[in-house]
Amino acid sequence: xxxxxxxxxxxxxxxxxxxxxxxxxxxxxxxxxxxxxxxxxxxxxxxxxxxxxxxxxxxxxxxxxxxxxxxxxxxxxxxxxxxxxxxxxxxxxxxxxxxxxxxxxxxxxxxxxxxxxxxxxxxxxxxxxxxxxxxxxxxxxxxxxxxxxxxxxxxxxxxxxxxxxxxxxxxxxxxxxxxxxxxxxxxxxxxxxxxxxxxxxxxxxxxxxxxxxxxxxxxx
Amino acid sequence: xxxxxxxxxxxxxxxxxxxxxxxxxxxxxxxxxxxxxxxxxxxxxxxxxxxxxxxxxxxxxxxxxxxxxxxxxxxxxxxxxxxxxxxxxxxxxxxxxxxxxxxxxxxxxxxxxxxxxxxxxxxxxxxxxxxxxxxxxxxxxxxxxxxxxxxxxxxxxxxxxxxxxxxxxxxxxxxxxxxxxxxxxxxxxxxxxxxxxxxxxxxxxxxxxxxxxxxxxxxxxxxxxxxxxxxxxxxxxxxxxxxxxxxxxxxxxxxxxxxxxxxxxxxxxxxxxxxxxxxxxxxxxxxxxxxxxxxxx
Numbered sequence: 001x002x003x004x005x006x007x008x009x010x011x012x013x014x015x016x017x018x019x020x021x022x023x024x025x026x027x028x029x030x031x032x033x034x035x036x037x038x039x040x041x042x043x044x045x046x047x048x049x050x051x052x053x054x055x056x057x058x059x060x061x062x063x064x065x066x067x068x069x070x071x072x073x074x075x076x077x078x079x080x081x082x083x084x085x086x087x088x089x090x091x092x093x094x095x096x097x098x099x100x101x102x103x104x105x106x107x108x109x110x111x112x113x114x115x116x117x118x119x120x121x122x123x124x125x126x127x128x129x130x131x132x133x134x135x136x137x138x139x140x141x142x143x144x145x146x147x148x149x150x151x152x153x154x155x156x157x158x159x160x161x162x163x164x165x166x167x168x169x170x171x172x173x174x175x176x177x178x179x180x181x182x183x184x185x186x187x188x189x190x191x192x193x194x195x196x197x198x199x200x201x202x203x204x205x206x207x208x209x210x211x212x213x214x215x216x217x218x219x220x
Numbered sequence: 221x222x223x224x225x226x227x228x229x230x231x232x233x234x235x236x237x238x239x240x241x242x243x244x245x246x247x248x249x250x251x252x253x254x255x256x257x258x259x260x261x262x263x264x265x266x267x268x269x270x271x272x273x274x275x276x277x278x279x280x281x282x283x284x285x286x287x288x289x290x291x292x293x294x295x296x297x298x299x300x301x302x303x304x305x306x307x308x309x310x311x312x313x314x315x316x317x318x319x320x321x322x323x324x325x326x327x328x329x330x331x332x333x334x335x336x337x338x339x340x341x342x343x344x345x346x347x348x349x350x351x352x353x354x355x356x357x358x359x360x361x362x363x364x365x366x367x368x369x370x371x372x373x374x375x376x377x378x379x380x381x382x383x384x385x386x387x388x389x390x391x392x393x394x395x396x397x398x399x400x401x402x403x404x405x406x407x408x409x410x411x412x413x414x415x416x417x418x419x420x421x422x423x424x425x426x427x428x429x430x431x432x433x434x435x436x437x438x439x440x441x442x443x444x445x446x447x448x449x450x451x452x453x454x455x456x457x458x459x460x461x462x463x464x465x466x467x468x469x470x471x472x473x474x475x476x477x478x479x480x481x482x483x484x485x486x487x488x489x490x491x492x493x494x495x496x497x498x499x500x501x502x503x504x505x506x507x508x509x510x511x512x513x514x515x516x517x
Contacts, residue, residue, distance in 0.1 A: 001223070004221070004250060004371075006247050006368065006371065007247075008371070009366075009367040009370035009396075010332050010363045011265055011330060011331060012330070012331055013265060013268045013331075014331060015326055015327070016324060017326060017336070017434070017435035018334070018336055019334040019335040019380075023335065049483065049488070054430070054433030054488065057433035057506075057507075058435065078326075104488075126378060126382075
Protein backbone atom coordinates (compact mmCIF):
# COMPACT_ATOMS: atom_id res chain seq x y z
CA UNK A 1 0.00 0.00 0.00
CA UNK A 2 1.53 3.26 -1.15
CA UNK A 3 -0.39 5.55 1.20
CA UNK A 4 0.22 4.50 4.79
CA UNK A 5 0.04 7.77 6.70
CA UNK A 6 -2.90 10.10 7.26
CA UNK A 7 -0.52 12.93 6.36
CA UNK A 8 -0.21 11.52 2.85
CA UNK A 9 -3.90 12.47 2.51
CA UNK A 10 -4.21 15.55 4.73
CA UNK A 11 -1.05 17.27 3.55
CA UNK A 12 1.42 18.37 2.48
CA UNK A 13 1.28 22.05 3.30
CA UNK A 14 2.40 23.54 0.03
CA UNK A 15 2.51 26.47 -2.33
CA UNK A 16 -0.22 25.95 -4.97
CA UNK A 17 -1.49 25.13 -7.47
CA UNK A 18 -1.17 21.32 -7.86
CA UNK A 19 -0.12 18.61 -5.43
CA UNK A 20 1.03 16.19 -8.14
CA UNK A 21 2.39 18.80 -10.51
CA UNK A 22 3.86 21.23 -7.97
CA UNK A 23 4.47 19.60 -4.55
CA UNK A 24 5.25 16.14 -5.98
CA UNK A 25 7.51 17.69 -8.60
CA UNK A 26 9.41 19.63 -5.92
CA UNK A 27 9.93 16.42 -3.97
CA UNK A 28 11.33 14.63 -7.02
CA UNK A 29 13.73 17.55 -7.52
CA UNK A 30 14.79 17.31 -3.88
CA UNK A 31 15.40 13.56 -4.20
CA UNK A 32 17.70 14.12 -7.18
CA UNK A 33 19.56 16.89 -5.36
CA UNK A 34 20.08 14.67 -2.31
CA UNK A 35 21.67 12.00 -4.48
CA UNK A 36 24.17 14.31 -6.10
CA UNK A 37 27.40 15.19 -4.36
CA UNK A 38 27.35 18.98 -4.20
CA UNK A 39 25.28 21.64 -5.94
CA UNK A 40 23.85 20.81 -9.36
CA UNK A 41 25.23 23.07 -12.12
CA UNK A 42 23.09 21.78 -14.94
CA UNK A 43 19.79 19.92 -15.25
CA UNK A 44 18.11 18.29 -18.24
CA UNK A 45 14.47 17.69 -17.41
CA UNK A 46 12.44 15.32 -19.58
CA UNK A 47 8.69 15.55 -19.04
CA UNK A 48 6.09 12.96 -20.04
CA UNK A 49 2.31 12.90 -20.58
CA UNK A 50 0.36 15.17 -18.19
CA UNK A 51 3.65 16.66 -16.93
CA UNK A 52 4.67 17.46 -20.52
CA UNK A 53 1.27 18.89 -21.45
CA UNK A 54 0.62 21.13 -18.48
CA UNK A 55 3.92 21.87 -16.76
CA UNK A 56 3.84 25.61 -17.37
CA UNK A 57 0.33 26.14 -16.06
CA UNK A 58 0.86 23.95 -13.03
CA UNK A 59 4.22 25.38 -12.08
CA UNK A 60 5.86 21.97 -12.54
CA UNK A 61 8.84 23.78 -14.06
CA UNK A 62 9.58 26.02 -11.10
CA UNK A 63 8.70 23.27 -8.62
CA UNK A 64 11.19 20.77 -10.07
CA UNK A 65 13.86 23.44 -10.12
CA UNK A 66 12.87 24.59 -6.60
CA UNK A 67 13.41 21.00 -5.46
CA UNK A 68 16.81 20.94 -7.18
CA UNK A 69 17.67 24.09 -5.23
CA UNK A 70 16.63 22.36 -2.00
CA UNK A 71 13.38 24.28 -1.38
CA UNK A 72 10.64 22.57 0.67
CA UNK A 73 7.10 22.28 -0.80
CA UNK A 74 5.88 25.27 1.25
CA UNK A 75 8.91 27.49 0.62
CA UNK A 76 7.67 30.93 -0.52
CA UNK A 77 10.71 31.23 -2.83
CA UNK A 78 9.29 28.36 -4.90
CA UNK A 79 7.52 30.65 -7.40
CA UNK A 80 10.81 32.40 -8.21
CA UNK A 81 12.84 29.19 -8.47
CA UNK A 82 13.62 29.58 -12.19
CA UNK A 83 15.13 32.99 -11.65
CA UNK A 84 16.97 31.94 -8.49
CA UNK A 85 18.43 28.99 -10.42
CA UNK A 86 19.79 31.37 -13.03
CA UNK A 87 21.31 33.57 -10.32
CA UNK A 88 22.97 30.55 -8.73
CA UNK A 89 24.41 29.29 -12.00
CA UNK A 90 22.14 26.28 -12.46
CA UNK A 91 21.52 25.80 -16.18
CA UNK A 92 18.12 24.18 -16.80
CA UNK A 93 16.70 22.69 -20.01
CA UNK A 94 13.15 21.33 -20.31
CA UNK A 95 12.38 18.65 -22.89
CA UNK A 96 8.78 17.61 -23.65
CA UNK A 97 8.64 13.91 -24.51
CA UNK A 98 5.85 12.09 -26.30
CA UNK A 99 6.91 8.52 -25.41
CA UNK A 100 4.36 6.40 -23.54
CA UNK A 101 5.10 5.85 -19.85
CA UNK A 102 3.39 3.80 -17.11
CA UNK A 103 2.18 6.79 -15.13
CA UNK A 104 0.93 10.12 -16.52
CA UNK A 105 3.06 12.28 -14.22
CA UNK A 106 6.57 11.11 -14.98
CA UNK A 107 9.84 13.02 -15.19
CA UNK A 108 13.36 11.93 -16.07
CA UNK A 109 15.93 14.16 -14.42
CA UNK A 110 19.57 14.28 -15.45
CA UNK A 111 21.55 16.60 -13.24
CA UNK A 112 25.21 17.11 -12.59
CA UNK A 113 28.22 19.21 -11.74
CA UNK A 114 31.95 18.93 -12.37
CA UNK A 115 32.35 15.97 -10.01
CA UNK A 116 29.17 13.95 -10.20
CA UNK A 117 26.09 13.12 -12.25
CA UNK A 118 22.72 11.58 -11.39
CA UNK A 119 19.93 10.33 -13.61
CA UNK A 120 16.62 9.34 -12.09
CA UNK A 121 13.02 8.78 -13.07
CA UNK A 122 10.43 10.11 -10.65
CA UNK A 123 6.69 9.61 -10.66
CA UNK A 124 4.22 11.87 -8.88
CA UNK A 125 1.47 9.48 -7.82
CA UNK A 126 -0.98 11.97 -6.30
CA UNK A 127 -1.44 14.20 -3.28
CA UNK A 128 2.24 15.18 -3.36
CA UNK A 129 3.47 11.63 -2.92
CA UNK A 130 6.26 10.41 -5.19
CA UNK A 131 8.10 7.27 -6.21
CA UNK A 132 11.57 6.97 -7.67
CA UNK A 133 11.38 4.21 -10.28
CA UNK A 134 14.83 4.38 -11.84
CA UNK A 135 18.26 5.52 -10.72
CA UNK A 136 21.34 5.58 -12.97
CA UNK A 137 19.83 2.89 -15.18
CA UNK A 138 18.69 0.63 -12.34
CA UNK A 139 15.00 -0.09 -11.86
CA UNK A 140 13.73 0.44 -8.33
CA UNK A 141 10.75 1.45 -6.29
CA UNK A 142 11.32 4.01 -3.61
CA UNK A 143 8.88 6.27 -1.80
CA UNK A 144 11.32 9.10 -1.19
CA UNK A 145 9.72 9.53 2.25
CA UNK A 146 12.30 7.63 4.27
CA UNK A 147 16.03 8.16 4.50
CA UNK A 148 17.69 5.92 1.95
CA UNK A 149 21.18 4.76 1.04
CA UNK A 150 22.33 4.02 -2.48
CA UNK A 151 25.35 1.77 -2.55
CA UNK A 152 27.02 0.99 -5.88
CA UNK A 153 29.07 -2.16 -5.57
CA UNK A 154 30.69 -4.96 -7.51
CA UNK A 155 28.47 -8.00 -7.76
CA UNK A 156 30.59 -10.21 -5.48
CA UNK A 157 29.71 -12.38 -2.50
CA UNK A 158 29.93 -10.64 0.85
CA UNK A 159 29.35 -7.11 -0.47
CA UNK A 160 25.80 -6.96 0.89
CA UNK A 161 26.76 -8.57 4.20
CA UNK A 162 29.55 -6.05 4.77
CA UNK A 163 27.13 -3.15 4.27
CA UNK A 164 24.38 -4.54 6.49
CA UNK A 165 26.82 -5.43 9.26
CA UNK A 166 28.20 -1.86 9.28
CA UNK A 167 24.62 -0.55 9.57
CA UNK A 168 23.84 -3.04 12.34
CA UNK A 169 26.93 -1.97 14.26
CA UNK A 170 25.66 1.63 14.21
CA UNK A 171 22.13 0.55 15.22
CA UNK A 172 20.59 1.63 11.90
CA UNK A 173 17.44 -0.35 11.16
CA UNK A 174 16.60 -1.32 7.58
CA UNK A 175 12.95 -0.84 6.59
CA UNK A 176 13.20 -1.91 2.95
CA UNK A 177 16.03 -3.14 0.76
CA UNK A 178 16.49 -3.93 -2.92
CA UNK A 179 19.46 -5.28 -4.81
CA UNK A 180 19.82 -4.83 -8.54
CA UNK A 181 22.58 -5.68 -10.98
CA UNK A 182 23.21 -5.03 -14.62
CA UNK A 183 24.66 -8.53 -15.11
CA UNK A 184 26.29 -11.33 -13.11
CA UNK A 185 29.56 -10.08 -11.63
CA UNK A 186 29.08 -6.53 -12.98
CA UNK A 187 27.96 -3.23 -11.44
CA UNK A 188 25.22 -3.58 -8.89
CA UNK A 189 23.14 -1.28 -6.73
CA UNK A 190 21.79 -1.70 -3.21
CA UNK A 191 18.93 0.57 -2.23
CA UNK A 192 18.35 0.59 1.49
CA UNK A 193 15.52 2.50 3.17
CA UNK A 194 16.39 3.11 6.80
CA UNK A 195 14.45 4.31 9.81
CA UNK A 196 17.23 6.66 10.86
CA UNK A 197 19.33 9.17 8.92
CA UNK A 198 22.79 7.81 8.24
CA UNK A 199 25.63 9.98 9.54
CA UNK A 200 28.70 11.02 7.55
CA UNK A 201 31.05 8.76 9.51
CA UNK A 202 28.96 5.72 8.59
CA UNK A 203 28.96 6.75 4.93
CA UNK A 204 32.74 6.98 5.09
CA UNK A 205 32.99 3.54 6.66
CA UNK A 206 30.72 2.10 3.97
CA UNK A 207 32.85 3.63 1.19
CA UNK A 208 35.92 1.91 2.60
CA UNK A 209 34.29 -1.52 2.66
CA UNK A 210 35.44 -4.12 0.11
CA UNK A 211 33.74 -4.09 -3.32
CA UNK A 212 31.88 -0.87 -2.59
CA UNK A 213 32.40 1.74 -5.32
CA UNK A 214 30.08 4.62 -4.48
CA UNK A 215 27.72 5.58 -1.67
CA UNK A 216 25.12 8.33 -1.69
CA UNK A 217 22.13 9.01 0.47
CA UNK A 218 18.74 10.61 0.45
CA UNK A 219 17.59 12.33 3.62
CA UNK A 220 14.07 11.37 4.71
CA UNK B 221 -4.08 -1.58 9.21
CA UNK B 222 -7.52 -1.06 7.66
CA UNK B 223 -7.66 -1.57 3.90
CA UNK B 224 -11.34 -1.00 3.26
CA UNK B 225 -14.12 1.20 4.58
CA UNK B 226 -15.85 -1.95 5.87
CA UNK B 227 -12.76 -2.77 7.97
CA UNK B 228 -12.52 0.82 9.19
CA UNK B 229 -16.15 0.83 10.34
CA UNK B 230 -15.78 -2.61 11.88
CA UNK B 231 -12.81 -1.53 14.03
CA UNK B 232 -14.66 1.60 15.18
CA UNK B 233 -17.76 -0.42 16.11
CA UNK B 234 -15.85 -3.24 17.81
CA UNK B 235 -13.69 -0.91 19.88
CA UNK B 236 -16.56 1.54 20.39
CA UNK B 237 -14.43 4.46 19.22
CA UNK B 238 -14.75 7.19 16.60
CA UNK B 239 -13.26 6.75 13.13
CA UNK B 240 -10.94 9.66 13.88
CA UNK B 241 -9.70 7.67 16.88
CA UNK B 242 -9.00 4.60 14.73
CA UNK B 243 -6.92 6.82 12.45
CA UNK B 244 -5.04 8.51 15.30
CA UNK B 245 -4.18 5.18 16.95
CA UNK B 246 -2.95 3.69 13.68
CA UNK B 247 -0.79 6.71 12.95
CA UNK B 248 0.75 6.59 16.45
CA UNK B 249 1.45 2.88 16.15
CA UNK B 250 2.80 2.77 12.61
CA UNK B 251 4.91 5.91 12.76
CA UNK B 252 6.19 5.28 16.30
CA UNK B 253 5.20 8.79 17.31
CA UNK B 254 3.47 10.04 20.41
CA UNK B 255 -0.19 10.90 20.34
CA UNK B 256 0.69 14.55 21.02
CA UNK B 257 3.08 14.70 18.06
CA UNK B 258 0.49 13.28 15.69
CA UNK B 259 -2.23 15.55 17.00
CA UNK B 260 -0.04 18.64 16.83
CA UNK B 261 1.05 17.92 13.28
CA UNK B 262 -2.60 17.77 12.23
CA UNK B 263 -3.43 20.91 14.14
CA UNK B 264 -0.73 22.72 12.16
CA UNK B 265 -2.52 21.64 8.98
CA UNK B 266 -5.75 23.02 10.44
CA UNK B 267 -4.00 26.34 11.08
CA UNK B 268 -2.86 26.51 7.44
CA UNK B 269 -6.43 25.83 6.28
CA UNK B 270 -7.83 28.51 8.55
CA UNK B 271 -5.31 31.04 7.32
CA UNK B 272 -6.01 30.24 3.65
CA UNK B 273 -9.74 30.83 4.20
CA UNK B 274 -9.01 34.04 6.07
CA UNK B 275 -6.74 35.26 3.25
CA UNK B 276 -9.29 34.38 0.59
CA UNK B 277 -11.96 36.45 2.29
CA UNK B 278 -9.72 39.50 1.89
CA UNK B 279 -9.90 38.81 -1.84
CA UNK B 280 -7.25 37.09 -3.98
CA UNK B 281 -6.84 36.84 -7.73
CA UNK B 282 -4.70 34.39 -9.70
CA UNK B 283 -1.84 35.51 -11.94
CA UNK B 284 -3.92 34.81 -15.05
CA UNK B 285 -6.97 36.58 -13.64
CA UNK B 286 -9.11 33.55 -14.49
CA UNK B 287 -10.16 33.02 -10.88
CA UNK B 288 -10.49 35.03 -7.68
CA UNK B 289 -12.79 37.23 -5.62
CA UNK B 290 -15.79 34.89 -5.90
CA UNK B 291 -15.51 33.80 -2.25
CA UNK B 292 -15.87 37.44 -1.23
CA UNK B 293 -18.69 37.98 -3.72
CA UNK B 294 -20.71 35.16 -2.14
CA UNK B 295 -20.07 36.40 1.42
CA UNK B 296 -21.33 39.85 0.42
CA UNK B 297 -24.44 38.34 -1.16
CA UNK B 298 -25.09 36.46 2.07
CA UNK B 299 -24.97 39.70 4.05
CA UNK B 300 -27.76 41.30 2.07
CA UNK B 301 -29.84 38.31 0.95
CA UNK B 302 -31.29 35.12 2.35
CA UNK B 303 -29.59 32.48 0.22
CA UNK B 304 -32.02 30.00 -1.32
CA UNK B 305 -29.66 27.10 -0.58
CA UNK B 306 -29.26 28.11 3.06
CA UNK B 307 -26.64 30.08 4.91
CA UNK B 308 -24.48 27.16 6.05
CA UNK B 309 -24.35 25.54 2.63
CA UNK B 310 -23.43 28.73 0.83
CA UNK B 311 -20.87 29.60 3.50
CA UNK B 312 -19.19 26.22 2.82
CA UNK B 313 -19.28 26.93 -0.91
CA UNK B 314 -17.66 30.33 -0.39
CA UNK B 315 -14.92 28.97 1.86
CA UNK B 316 -14.21 25.99 -0.39
CA UNK B 317 -13.88 28.30 -3.40
CA UNK B 318 -11.81 30.74 -1.36
CA UNK B 319 -9.27 28.05 -0.45
CA UNK B 320 -8.94 27.12 -4.09
CA UNK B 321 -8.62 30.74 -5.12
CA UNK B 322 -5.65 30.98 -2.76
CA UNK B 323 -4.26 27.78 -4.31
CA UNK B 324 -4.69 29.14 -7.85
CA UNK B 325 -2.94 32.33 -6.76
CA UNK B 326 0.01 30.15 -5.64
CA UNK B 327 -0.65 30.85 -2.00
CA UNK B 328 -0.05 28.32 0.78
CA UNK B 329 -2.65 25.61 1.29
CA UNK B 330 -2.87 22.11 2.75
CA UNK B 331 -3.54 19.42 0.12
CA UNK B 332 -6.69 17.47 1.07
CA UNK B 333 -6.18 15.05 -0.61
CA UNK B 334 -4.75 17.17 -3.44
CA UNK B 335 -4.19 20.87 -4.06
CA UNK B 336 -6.83 21.04 -6.79
CA UNK B 337 -9.41 19.68 -4.36
CA UNK B 338 -8.04 21.44 -1.27
CA UNK B 339 -11.14 23.58 -0.72
CA UNK B 340 -13.79 20.99 0.08
CA UNK B 341 -12.62 19.61 3.43
CA UNK B 342 -11.72 22.97 5.06
CA UNK B 343 -14.60 24.80 3.38
CA UNK B 344 -17.18 22.44 4.86
CA UNK B 345 -15.39 22.31 8.22
CA UNK B 346 -15.32 26.07 8.72
CA UNK B 347 -18.98 26.39 7.72
CA UNK B 348 -20.37 23.44 9.71
CA UNK B 349 -18.38 24.68 12.70
CA UNK B 350 -20.66 27.70 13.10
CA UNK B 351 -23.66 25.47 13.72
CA UNK B 352 -22.13 22.46 15.50
CA UNK B 353 -19.80 24.56 17.70
CA UNK B 354 -17.05 21.93 17.93
CA UNK B 355 -14.02 22.18 20.21
CA UNK B 356 -10.61 22.71 18.57
CA UNK B 357 -9.95 19.02 19.23
CA UNK B 358 -13.09 18.01 17.37
CA UNK B 359 -12.00 20.17 14.45
CA UNK B 360 -8.67 18.35 14.31
CA UNK B 361 -10.56 15.04 14.55
CA UNK B 362 -12.56 16.09 11.48
CA UNK B 363 -9.31 15.98 9.52
CA UNK B 364 -8.36 12.54 10.86
CA UNK B 365 -11.77 11.14 9.86
CA UNK B 366 -11.48 12.66 6.39
CA UNK B 367 -7.93 11.30 6.14
CA UNK B 368 -8.95 7.78 7.16
CA UNK B 369 -11.46 7.56 4.31
CA UNK B 370 -9.03 9.23 1.93
CA UNK B 371 -6.40 6.59 2.65
CA UNK B 372 -8.79 3.83 1.63
CA UNK B 373 -9.52 5.61 -1.65
CA UNK B 374 -5.84 6.32 -2.34
CA UNK B 375 -4.86 2.69 -1.75
CA UNK B 376 -7.75 1.10 -3.64
CA UNK B 377 -8.34 3.61 -6.43
CA UNK B 378 -6.69 7.00 -6.93
CA UNK B 379 -6.78 10.58 -5.70
CA UNK B 380 -5.16 12.38 -8.63
CA UNK B 381 -6.94 13.83 -11.63
CA UNK B 382 -4.15 12.66 -13.93
CA UNK B 383 -4.78 9.07 -12.87
CA UNK B 384 -8.55 8.94 -12.38
CA UNK B 385 -10.18 12.22 -13.40
CA UNK B 386 -11.87 14.79 -11.17
CA UNK B 387 -14.03 12.08 -9.57
CA UNK B 388 -10.77 10.94 -7.93
CA UNK B 389 -9.89 14.44 -6.71
CA UNK B 390 -12.92 16.56 -5.88
CA UNK B 391 -14.99 13.35 -5.74
CA UNK B 392 -12.74 11.88 -3.06
CA UNK B 393 -12.45 15.19 -1.20
CA UNK B 394 -16.22 15.66 -1.09
CA UNK B 395 -16.83 12.10 0.07
CA UNK B 396 -14.15 12.43 2.76
CA UNK B 397 -15.71 15.68 3.95
CA UNK B 398 -19.16 14.12 4.09
CA UNK B 399 -17.91 11.29 6.32
CA UNK B 400 -16.21 13.81 8.62
CA UNK B 401 -19.32 16.00 8.86
CA UNK B 402 -21.38 12.97 9.90
CA UNK B 403 -18.94 12.15 12.70
CA UNK B 404 -18.83 15.75 13.92
CA UNK B 405 -22.64 15.89 13.92
CA UNK B 406 -22.76 12.82 16.14
CA UNK B 407 -23.58 10.17 13.53
CA UNK B 408 -22.32 6.58 13.68
CA UNK B 409 -19.29 5.18 11.87
CA UNK B 410 -21.62 3.39 9.47
CA UNK B 411 -23.46 6.65 8.77
CA UNK B 412 -20.11 8.24 7.90
CA UNK B 413 -19.60 5.45 5.37
CA UNK B 414 -23.09 6.06 3.95
CA UNK B 415 -22.41 9.78 3.61
CA UNK B 416 -19.15 8.97 1.86
CA UNK B 417 -20.78 6.49 -0.52
CA UNK B 418 -23.68 8.77 -1.44
CA UNK B 419 -21.34 11.67 -2.17
CA UNK B 420 -18.93 9.67 -4.32
CA UNK B 421 -21.81 8.10 -6.25
CA UNK B 422 -22.82 11.57 -7.37
CA UNK B 423 -19.29 12.40 -8.45
CA UNK B 424 -18.65 9.23 -10.51
CA UNK B 425 -17.53 9.90 -14.04
CA UNK B 426 -16.46 13.47 -13.42
CA UNK B 427 -13.56 14.24 -15.76
CA UNK B 428 -10.49 16.40 -15.20
CA UNK B 429 -10.47 18.99 -17.98
CA UNK B 430 -8.67 22.11 -16.77
CA UNK B 431 -8.65 25.05 -19.17
CA UNK B 432 -5.08 25.76 -20.33
CA UNK B 433 -3.99 22.99 -17.96
CA UNK B 434 -4.33 25.38 -15.03
CA UNK B 435 -5.85 24.45 -11.66
CA UNK B 436 -8.44 27.22 -12.01
CA UNK B 437 -11.29 26.59 -14.45
CA UNK B 438 -13.34 24.58 -13.60
CA UNK B 439 -11.47 23.43 -10.46
CA UNK B 440 -12.51 26.29 -8.17
CA UNK B 441 -16.20 25.85 -8.91
CA UNK B 442 -15.98 22.07 -8.73
CA UNK B 443 -14.83 22.55 -5.14
CA UNK B 444 -18.03 24.54 -4.62
CA UNK B 445 -20.08 21.66 -6.00
CA UNK B 446 -18.16 19.12 -3.94
CA UNK B 447 -18.66 21.06 -0.71
CA UNK B 448 -22.41 21.39 -1.19
CA UNK B 449 -22.82 17.73 -2.11
CA UNK B 450 -20.81 16.69 0.97
CA UNK B 451 -23.20 18.54 3.27
CA UNK B 452 -26.37 17.32 1.54
CA UNK B 453 -25.17 13.69 1.62
CA UNK B 454 -24.18 14.03 5.29
CA UNK B 455 -27.71 15.19 6.09
CA UNK B 456 -29.13 12.28 4.12
CA UNK B 457 -26.93 9.83 6.05
CA UNK B 458 -27.86 11.41 9.39
CA UNK B 459 -31.52 11.08 8.41
CA UNK B 460 -30.96 7.35 8.04
CA UNK B 461 -30.74 7.12 4.25
CA UNK B 462 -28.43 4.30 3.15
CA UNK B 463 -26.50 3.72 -0.05
CA UNK B 464 -27.74 0.60 -1.82
CA UNK B 465 -24.24 0.03 -3.17
CA UNK B 466 -21.76 -0.46 -0.30
CA UNK B 467 -19.06 2.18 0.12
CA UNK B 468 -16.13 -0.03 -0.96
CA UNK B 469 -17.96 -1.05 -4.12
CA UNK B 470 -18.55 2.60 -4.99
CA UNK B 471 -14.79 3.16 -4.64
CA UNK B 472 -14.24 0.13 -6.90
CA UNK B 473 -16.61 1.62 -9.47
CA UNK B 474 -14.72 4.92 -9.33
CA UNK B 475 -11.49 3.03 -9.97
CA UNK B 476 -12.84 1.19 -13.01
CA UNK B 477 -14.44 4.32 -14.46
CA UNK B 478 -11.09 6.10 -14.13
CA UNK B 479 -9.36 3.25 -15.95
CA UNK B 480 -11.74 3.74 -18.86
CA UNK B 481 -11.23 7.49 -19.06
CA UNK B 482 -9.19 8.61 -22.05
CA UNK B 483 -6.01 10.59 -21.34
CA UNK B 484 -7.64 13.69 -22.87
CA UNK B 485 -9.97 13.78 -19.85
CA UNK B 486 -7.31 13.16 -17.21
CA UNK B 487 -5.59 16.46 -16.49
CA UNK B 488 -3.95 16.92 -19.87
CA UNK B 489 -5.97 20.05 -20.61
CA UNK B 490 -6.99 18.59 -23.99
CA UNK B 491 -10.62 17.55 -23.66
CA UNK B 492 -13.89 18.55 -22.05
CA UNK B 493 -14.15 22.19 -21.01
CA UNK B 494 -10.51 22.78 -22.01
CA UNK B 495 -11.44 21.89 -25.60
CA UNK B 496 -14.40 24.30 -25.85
CA UNK B 497 -13.98 27.38 -28.07
CA UNK B 498 -13.79 29.61 -25.00
CA UNK B 499 -11.41 27.22 -23.26
CA UNK B 500 -9.11 27.32 -26.29
CA UNK B 501 -9.38 31.08 -26.53
CA UNK B 502 -8.43 31.51 -22.87
CA UNK B 503 -5.45 29.25 -23.36
CA UNK B 504 -4.22 31.30 -26.31
CA UNK B 505 -4.73 34.50 -24.38
CA UNK B 506 -2.70 33.24 -21.42
CA UNK B 507 0.16 31.50 -23.21
CA UNK B 508 0.18 33.48 -26.45
CA UNK B 509 0.04 31.86 -29.86
CA UNK B 510 2.73 29.32 -29.02
CA UNK B 511 0.86 27.31 -26.44
CA UNK B 512 2.69 24.64 -24.43
CA UNK B 513 0.04 21.98 -25.09
CA UNK B 514 0.31 22.37 -28.82
CA UNK B 515 2.34 19.31 -29.60
CA UNK B 516 0.36 16.24 -30.53
CA UNK B 517 0.59 13.07 -28.50
